[in-house]
Amino acid sequence: MQNRGARGQGAGYLFSCLLLCGIPVEAWSQVSATVEQSTSLGDWLVSHHVEQASSAAKAPLYSHALMWSRPLDRSLQEASWRSLLTQIRYRPARPAIAPASREGLYQLIASRQPTGRLPVKSGDGAWLQANPSLDPVLAAGDTIHIPVRPETVTVIQEDGRLCRVPYRPEAEAAYYVSACNPGVKADLAWVAQPDGTLDKFRTGAWNRQAQTAVAPGAWIWAPARNSGWPERVSDRIGEFFATQAPSGLETNDSVASAPNVAPPALAAAAPLATRRAQDLAITTNDWGNEGLLQTPSARMGTAGEASISMTNVNPYTRVNVMLHPLDWFEFGFRYTDISNQAYGPASLSGSQSYKDKSIDLKVRLLQESAYVPQFALGMVDIGGTGLFSGEYLVASKRTGGFDWSLGLGWGYVGERGNIGNPLQIFSDKFRTRPSGNGSDEAGGTGKSYFRGPMSVFGGVQYQLSNVPLVFKLEYDGNDYKHEPFDYDAHAKLPINLGVVYRFNKNLDFSAGFERGNRAMLGVTLHGDLSRLGTQKVSDPARLPLAVPRPAPDAPSPDWSKTVADLKAQTHWTVLDIGRHGHILTVSFDSPDAFYRKDLLDRIATVLHRDAPADIDTFRVVTVVQGQTMRAYTILRTPWVASKTQAIPVTDRQTTVIAGAPPSRAQLEAEPKLYDKPFERFFYSIGPGYSQTLGGPNGFVLYAVSATANMALRLRQDTWIAGELSYRLLDNYSHFTYTADSNLPRVRTYLREYMTTSRFTIPYLQATHVGKLGTDQYYSVYGGLLEPMFSGVGAEWLYRPSNSPLAVGVDVNQVWQRAFNEDFDLRNYRTFTGHLTVYWDTGWNNVLVKLSGGQYLAKDRGATLDVSRQFQNGVSIGAYATKTNVSSATFGEGSFDKGIYVQIPFDAIMGRSIGGLANLAWQPLTRDGGAKLQRQFPLYDLTDDRSPKSLWYQPGADANVDADKR
Incomplete structure (x- = not known):
């Protein structure tokens, strides 16, 4: 590692001459120097007074465009440069590229040599000194070049000619491209900024996005829409020019003699200089889907987008929750309050109005391009009563600030029914659609999909530039003559209009006038x-x-202080510290933070301070319930270098490596420097909350409790854990309804379990876990396994370290618990167990869990659980269970299903912490497909063995400057 305390002594011949040969500072036009002695860039800049030179020069030096070049990287870039030239001259393209364009661009790039330029965060020496991890270390032979600030921006023409445009503050790429190529339509622009960064912007009227301004000296490559240049080649062209010096300062190519763009062309492009490009405003409709008001569009939120909205159009108030696990897929659920219809008899529901539950989904079929609209297929109110069931096919096309939609709807979406169904050529069943008023043949069943006549729907939205307003106008495909419960909506017009006010990036307010006689109000929280x-x-x-x-002859560290500092820095408990040769091993007991990288850096900081000089490797081992799960190997020297200097990409090496851990026996065989006394008892006290939604006794029934969780360890691998709960506040006095059931009542006694006793024991379980060989784990357990069942069981799991696959089997003999959730039992017992396969597919970070076996109600079948996991640990998923009981026997809902979102506490808390917040929605609680909700499943206990152990990291919102990047 370089000694960052030493100041650079050699500045290269040219710079030394400028200092020593009496040349006035005012005459400097640039700084160019070859480094003769290793030093940091920050020290070099400060020691050679570059900032003072810049302020005194006739033309100020452009430190923003500082170029640091290395001979090694020049050689590497040369290989990429030659490959690019081959692509330009010989690679076929569709449509074909004009020969003159190929040859001209080839000659331009061939005339410019690779520079070996490496990115630098700043050209300010003092700033680099204050941020050593971003300050590169220069080696002898490296070159530093700081040019003067140019006054132009250069657009690279498709035939290799260079067009120079006077720099205009805050102007975006479209202004410069239009000045050089009036009337030419370019959908993408690559902007190589003078600091060596490369931006890629969408610039067409159909795909325009918000973008940063172009800096003086930038290069812009923006081929015309039909030029034939493949995007992957354009990527490489942009990357090449990002390594070049800023444009506008050349002395030996065509741009030096090329005149500036003519004033008429600048005048024509001038309106673009002040116009800020913006992203397409994607807003929700009255149903929570992306769309206009009552109608959907083909637009989709980005993967990870979620929204909660509430809209009111008398007599309907809708609460919508929509999720986007993938860029091309949306699903969610909705509650619709129908204010003019009672939920049930007053003796059951009081004055509560009717609540309808529904599930929606939408799939993008075709993504938008310059000439082709985006297409999507969607379904509304799948399953359930089908009061609002409908399907649609819709296309959307953007033209600048306008976004147009046109679609065909079936069912409620196309209730106007003014077009015959073309699907009737396949079967007469498509000619008519069953009633959607809650009967067995309701519109929400599979028997009704895409049946009946259709209607056209569509409209347009317009977003104002630089004003957070979006205006909407649509033609509604529903005439509202066939509303649920035979309600007559008296629609006067097929036209709806409205406006959305984007209060901030996460909150929208909407208002509209619909059907010629209805007001609409709505609010949407999205992110x-x-x-x-x-x-x-x-x-x-x-x-x-x-x-x-530490010095080689330094005294041995106080390991108890090391342990205390590790605890303070991570909140993790150290089990022991051992040494084997040049490796120092620290074992932690069940570390609970979700994001590990930052905490591993904190651990390395403490260990580097205290570990003897001859220790080259730190090994951090996680131990969960006595089983070693993961080893993180930290290479001491590279790790320190990565924290004290900017490492070029070509020199970077992995400093923290996640791998299989040593066995517990191997760890115990190492000589111990510290060994923690065995702790037996743990406890925590906190609040608890439970609720049920959408029931006939009230839309929200809730309970707030005080809970105490305790654990007694008999050994590292054997413990007794339990929870005590006391219900403090609730409205369960309204809970009187018990759902009917044709199966053994294993879940439909929900009311009885929630209301019988205020003091309960949700679980009290003894568990032992162990390991069979390298990759197999087992557990045996017994006790009060969950609030409704007690019993005994065992589980086996095969999960190799870093493998995307795992297989597990659990078997359980269980007895139904008494309603007061103490130690009493009811007379129902059964055997339940499942074979489960876990597969992290590697495709869009989708995790699939498939299990099959016998459920609590003695029905047999399978459960499919599919979820998308994001790098910050958030998961969006859904599950469905189908067993050997018929839909009629199962009851309302036909089969068990649900939607969930899991959010790491680490993503929402102000401190590093483990655990997940599980936000789940199950439309109905039925007895079929019910699984045992036991404690401590092995797949959760072995989560450290996942190949994503170091993949997780906080989302961009954790960075206060995330929106400025």
Whole structure:
């Protein structure tokens, strides 16, 4: 590692001459120097007074465009440069590229040599000194070049000619491209900024996005829409020019003699100089889907987007929850309050109005391009009563600030029914659609999909530039003559209009006038769950990094202080510290933080400060219930270098490696430097909350409780854990309804379990876990396994370290617990168990869980659980269970299903912490497909063995500057 305390002594011949040969500072036009002695860039800039030189020069030096070049990287870039030239001259393209364009661009790039330029965060020496991890270390032979600030931006023409445009503050790429190529339509622009960064912007009227301004000296490559240049080639062209010096300062190519763009062309492009490009405003409709008002569009939120909305159009108030696990797929659920219809008899529901539950989904079929609209297929109110069931096919096309939609709807979406169904050529069943008023043949069943006549629907939205308003106008495909419960809506017009006010990036307010006689009001809370993250303001302050290792003759460290500092920095408990040769091993007991990288850095900081000089590797081992799960190997020297200097990409190496852990026996065989006394008892006290939604006794029934969780360890691998709960506040006095059932009542006694006793024991379980060989785990357990069942059981899991696959089997003999949730039992017992396969597919981070076996009601079948996981740990998923009982026997809902979102507490808390918040929605509680909700499943206990152990990291919202990047 370089000694960052030493100041650079050699500045290269040219710079030394400028200092020593008497040349006035005012005459400097640039700084160019070859480094003769290793030093940091920040030290070099400060010691050679570059900032003072810049302020004194006739033309100020452009430190923003500082170029640091290395001979090694020049050689590597040369290989990429030659490959690019081959692609340009010989690679076929569709449509074909004009020969003159190929040759001209080839000659331009061939005339420019690779520079070996490496990115630098700043050209300010003092700033780099204050941020050593971003300050690169220069080696002898490296070159530094700081040009003067140019006054132009250069657009690279398709035939290799260069067009120079006077720089205009805050102007975006479209202004410069239009000035050089009036009337030419370019959908993408690559902007190589003078600091060596490369931006890629969508610039067409159909795909325009918000973008940063172009800096003076930038290069812009923006081929015309039909030029034939493949996007992957354009990517490489942009990357090449990002390594070049800023444009506008050349002395030996065509741009030096090319005149500036003519004034008429600048005048024509001038309106674009002040026009800010913006992203397409994707807003929700009255149903929570992306769309206009009553009608959907083909637009989709980005993967991770979620929204909760409430809209009111008399007599309907809708609460919608929509999720986007993938860019091309949306699903969610809805509650619709029908204010003019009672839920049931007053003796059951009081004055509560009717609540309808529904599930929606939408799939993008074709993505938008310059000439082709985006297409999507959607379904509304799948299953259930089908009061609002409908399907649709819709297309959307953007033209600047306008976004147009046109679609065909079936069912409620196309209730106007003014077009015959073309699907009737396949079967006469498609000619008519069953009633949607809650009968067995309701519109929500599979028997009704895409049946009946259709209607056209569509409209347009317009978003104002630089004003957070979106106006909407649509033609409604529903005439409202066939509303649920035979309600006559008296629609006067097929036209709806409205406006959305974007209060901020997460909150929209909407209002409209619909059907010619209805007002609409709505509010939508939306955001990207994949960006979710919180600054760790409650984590302890980081310890300073002691760069040099302790001296070889330094006394042995006080390991108890090391342990105390590790505990303070991570909140993790150290089990022991051992040494084997040049490896120092620290074992932690059940570390619970979701994001590990930052905490591993904190651990390395403490260990580097205290570990003897001859220790080259730190090994951090996680131990869960006595079983070693994961080893993180930290290479001491590269790790320190990565924290004290900017490492070029070509020199970077992995400093923290996740791998299979040593066995517990191997760890115990190492000589111990510290060994923690065995702790037996653990407890925590906190609040608890439970609720049921959408029942006939009330839309929200809730309970707030005080809970105490306790655990007694008999050994590291054997423990007794339990929970005590006391219900403090609730409205369960309204809970009188018990659902009917044709199966053994294993879940439909929900009311009895929730209302019989205020003091309960939700679980009290004894568990032993062990390991069979390298990759197999087992557990045996017994006791009060969950609030409704007690019993005994065993589980086996095969889960190799870093493998995307795992297989498990659990078997359980269970007895139904008494309603007061104490130690009494009812007379129902059964055997339940499942074979489960877990597969992290690697495709869009989708996790699939498939299990099959016998459920609590003695029915047999399978459960499919599919979820999308994001890098910040958020998961969006859904599950469905189908067993050997018929839909009629199962009851309302036909089969068990649900939707869930899991959010790590680490993403929403101000300190590093483990655990997940599980937000689940199950439309109905039935007895079929019910699984035992036991404690401590092995797949959860072995989560450290996942190949994503170091993949997780906080979302972009954890960075206060995330929106400025």
